[in-house]
Amino acid sequence: MTTSHDPEREQFATTFQALGPQAPTILPGWDAADLLEHLSDRERDTPVVMAARLPGPLGRRAKTVREEQRARPWSERVERFRQGPGRSPVGAVDRLSGQGELLIHHEDLRRAQKDWEPRALSADQQAQAWRALTLLSRISVHVAADISLVSPRGGLQLRSRRSAGSLRVHGEALELLLWASGRDEVAQVRVHGDEGAIRALAEGRRGM
Structure with missing residues (x-):
């Protein structure tokens, strides 16, 4: 087999x-x-x-x-x-x-299970999560704001043609990938931004 x-x-x-x-x-x-x-x-x-x-x-x-x-x-x-x-x-x-x-x-x-904890990813899995984020975030995040995704592996800029402000989203690559896919209830990230960008985030869409 x-x-x-x-x-x-x-x-x-x-x-x-x-x-x-x-x-x-x-x-x-x-x-x-x-x-x-x-x-x-x-x-x-x-x-x-x-x-x-x-x-x-x-x-x-x-x-x-x-x-x-x-x-x-x-x-x-x-x-x-x-x-x-x-x-x-x-x-x-x-x-x-x-x-x-x-x-x-x-x-x-x-993360639907009781008492779940974030898992420790191998270096290869972390690299996979970052690669997935760089590709998928550009087609899954539809928010009228300029967004900076910040992780220990580096940063990624998502520009909007009709930006209402700027956002910074901090977290591990996997957490940012979950955030970009719209899984706010489980993604462990920190979001900072001006009032216009926060409003645009609430009105926008993430996910495929």
Whole structure:
């Protein structure tokens, strides 16, 4: 049996296995099983998901396949995720983007649990979080303010064409990544800014 040899995926799979399918996430209406299914759909099962929306025999067969996948034992579904996306182009996208989707969704699960604590990331995981932030923040942050993201790894400037002021957001790279994705309830950051920028932040949008 092959594995992905990706530390973030390995840790995520271990968290899935330890918490079980009914564990809550911070995503409204989603438990761990819903999150794992989302990742499976994204990485391996996109054709099946699309086919399930079609009428006729093809759609019915695809729905049957999805039901069979959902009926598999939890440990088997987690192991399938642990092995990675196979030949799916998603794997290449994740490597280029710093594993942003996995990092964010892992915290969606971890930080919904009672007494969660920030985890210590390896140097490689910290670099992945920073790379993900530099790429994803530019398409996920829609705020009419000039924003400075400040972390121990450096700073990142997000300029607005119609700036109402300036903001500074301080935190570790992973925390800034969570903030940029709109996860204010769990992102451990410090936000400073003038009145216009703070108002623009409240009126703006973050997330994909």
